Amino acid sequence: MKPVVDRLEQEYQGKVEFKIYNVETSEEGSALMRSYGAQYVPTFVFLNRNGSEAGRLVGEVAEEQLRSKLDSLK
Amino acid sequence: MDRKTVVIWAVAAALIIGVGVLMFTPAESGAQDVSAQRAAELVAEKVRVIDVRTSGEFEAGHIPGAENVPMNRLSQEAAGWDLAEPLLIYCATGARSADAVRILSGAGFETIYHLSAGIIAWQGDVSQGADTAGSPARELPDQVPGDTPVLYVFSTDW
Numbered sequence: 001m002k003p004v005v006d007r008l009e010q011e012y013q014g015k016v017e018f019k020i021y022n023v024e025t026s027e028e029g030s031a032l033m034r035s036y037g038a039q040y041v042p043t044f045v046f047l048n049r050n051g052s053e054a055g056r057l058v059g060e061v062a063e064e065q066l067r068s069k070l071d072s073l074k
Numbered sequence: 075m076d077r078k079t080v081v082i083w084a085v086a087a088a089l090i091i092g093v094g095v096l097m098f099t100p101a102e103s104g105a106q107d108v109s110a111q112r113a114a115e116l117v118a119e120k121v122r123v124i125d126v127r128t129s130g131e132f133e134a135g136h137i138p139g140a141e142n143v144p145m146n147r148l149s150q151e152a153a154g155w156d157l158a159e160p161l162l163i164y165c166a167t168g169a170r171s172a173d174a175v176r177i178l179s180g181a182g183f184e185t186i187y188h189l190s191a192g193i194i195a196w197q198g199d200v201s202q203g204a205d206t207a208g209s210p211a212r213e214l215p216d217q218v219p220g221d222t223p224v225l226y227v228f229s230t231d232w
Contacts, residue, residue: 018227023228023229024144024146024231029228033130040131040166047223047224059194
């Protein structure tokens with residue numbers, strides 16, 4: 001998944017801020033993951049500009065699914 | 075050398091060779107992959123359950139009765155466990171737990187059950203919450219309205 005995420009991060013630079021956490025090494029990431037009630041890795045949580053959650057995807061998801069969600073963010 | 079001496083030496087040599095073979099032959103691994111259904115049976119049988127995910131993942135939801143021993147602590151903690159006690163090992167998808175099974179097999183644990191599909195395949199109750207997809211919208215502390223949208227990615231090593 002990493003190459004896909006890296007590619008999308010480049011492509012959406014300036015449009016969507018990517019915050020990527022390794023929850024095994026990042027206390028902050030682990031705490032955020034808990035606050036979202038996410039159980040599995042990887043979990044992708046999409047937030048609109050106003051901070052509202054626009055949705056999430058869990059597991060090995062297709063690039064097109066990620067792209068579709070990213071495009072729908074307001 | 076008389077015949078009796080020869081027999082004694084032959085028996086002694088056979089014993090030495092036999093003991094040597096037993097000592098240096100690796101114990102056959104007792105690890106076996108199990109389905110979620112079989113894992114549920116094992117949980118009901120009170121088999122010791124080890125969750126090797128991170129504490130954050132564990133707290134969000136785990137198999138009832140499981141102990142959280144993340145991968146980075148596994149070798150150290152397992153050093154004090156009973157090698158004869160059966161273990162059921164799982165993580166999220168089976169990748170990390172496969173490594174855990176290798177570590178535990180190498181350490182000499184006799185009976186290891188591996189939920190190879192991970193907790194994702196688990197059909198039973200979890201001790202705390204369920205997947206919260208579709209949960210109410212929340213605002214993160216550092217998410218200021220007016221900034222760009224954000225994608226949070228929670229992962230381990232890819």
